[in-house]
Structures are given as structure tokens and as C-alpha cells.
Amino acid sequence: MDTALVQHRITLAPEPGVGAAARDTAHRFLADARDHGGAVPDPAQDTLLLLVTELVTNALRHTDGPCTLCLTLQPAAIDVDVTDTSPHPPVPRTPDHTGRGGWGWNLVHHLTEAVEIRPTADGGRPSTPVSPWSNAGPGRNAPLTAI
DSSP states (O other), X not given: OOXXXXXXXXXXXXXXXXXXXXXXXXXXXXXXXXXXXXXXXXHHHHHHHHHHHHHHHHHHHSSSSOEEEEEEEETTEEEEEEEESOSSOOOOOOOOTTSSOOOHHHHHHXXXXXXXXXXXXXXXXXXXXXXXXXXXXXXXXXXEEEO
């Protein structure tokens, strides 16, 4: 049985403005969730926008693109699925303090309760972060799951 309350999906190409398009989708998702009685707490909204930006940017930066973003509101969490074209799982890097990256995957793990990587039949793999509403807030895992 599907328990999803609201779901939004968009395919994004590696082009300028893709981060803004992903965030716009997340904003529409949050408004739709609110309209369907699934209001998302403010800290979780901020976390969702950060995760969507980070996951989509990384998916397009480290693959040949495109990627698909799917946001699903569950009764007590949000699933954030980003499926890209790479058959390889993301590899955490040591953050570079001079601005050359390495923060993203560590940030995703810090902001979520769990991250699951599942290969797809066509060689890609979705990554989804998730966590319960009760954990939302600064310094704690967010109510989001990444697959």
C-alpha cells in the first residue's frame, strides 16, 4: 500500500540554473504538501532545500547527466530521491578548506537520518536521504531520507 501523501518528480539536465529549478520544485512540493494537510516544519523545509540543491548539483557534476529528482511526502518524513546516470556509488571526499569541494556527501549524511544507494537496471542509482520530523532542528538529523 502506498502511504505517500504528495509526490513531485522532475528530470533535470546539466545546464545553468539547474539548482534554482530543483529548489523551485521543492518549493512547489512544500506548498502542495501544506495544501494537502502535510505541513512540513520550518527547519525541515530549510534542510530539504539544502539537500535538494546538494544532491542535484552533485548528481550533475559527477555524471554525464541528466538526473531525476523525486520528492515524496510520507506521514512522518520526506523521501528525496535523486537518480543519476552513474552506476557507481558516491565516494566521500575529504573536505577541502580552500574551496575545491568535498563537503557535499558529508553534508548529506549529516543532515539526514539515513542514506540508501540502490543501483537501477539501466545503470544509474538513486540516492535518498530521510529522517523523522522529531529529529528536525539545528545540529540534528533532518526529517528527510535520501535514496
